[in-house]
Amino acid sequence: MRIEFDSSILYDSVRDIEDFPKPGVTFKDITPLLGDPAAFSSAVDAIVISFGRGTIDKVVGIEARGFIIAAPVAYHFGAGFVPLRKAGKLPAATVEESYELEYDTATLEVHSDGLAPGDRVLIVDDVLATGGTARAACNLVERARATVAGLAFVIELEFLKGARKIDGYDFRSLLKY
Ligand code: AMP
DSSP states (O other): OBOOSOOHHHHTTOEEEETOSSTTOEEEEOHHHHHSHHHHHHHHHHHHHHHOTTSOSEEEEETTHHHHHHHHHHHHHTOEEEEEEETTOOSSOEEEEEEEOSSSEEEEEEETTSSOTTOEEEEEEEEESSSHHHHHHHHHHHHTTOEEEEEEEEEEOGGGTGGGGGTTSOEEEEEEO
């Protein structure tokens, strides 16, 4: 589902970096968006308005760019912020979930006490690509017996069909390519 708002300011502030981090990949660089006060606040506001205050207890941000969007979204909801990090970064006891990358596997972790049963959780990241990261995030939330209220992305790369991995969840993206 696309969030309805004037997206031109956001499209204009996303920069394509060819062959980063490896040949053949077009990296969607959101640092110009983050550095533009109007674009940054528009992105955060669009996500908050789309889900609505009072609907979310915790916002899960995915390391690292997801943190930057998720934290102000949580603040506006009056919700808690919970970091979902790469293996070995969180200091206390964790629950982990591994998932397939193109030629490798990756692991995401959340603190065991970061989410409570029944929490209504919004998962936030900068880019939905193949969907493996988003799916692992959903699995971690559900293993804590919390509820995935939805997922929000600044960018969805539709040609990578990540939506299939989170079929059935209420996910929304600000920009589609
Ligand atoms: P995936 O698990 O394939 O959906 O990948 C999503 C994660 O990788 C997100 O946390 C993104 O930050 C990052 N990512 C994947 N592809 C890109 C891209 N083309 N540009 C920027 N970030 C990307």
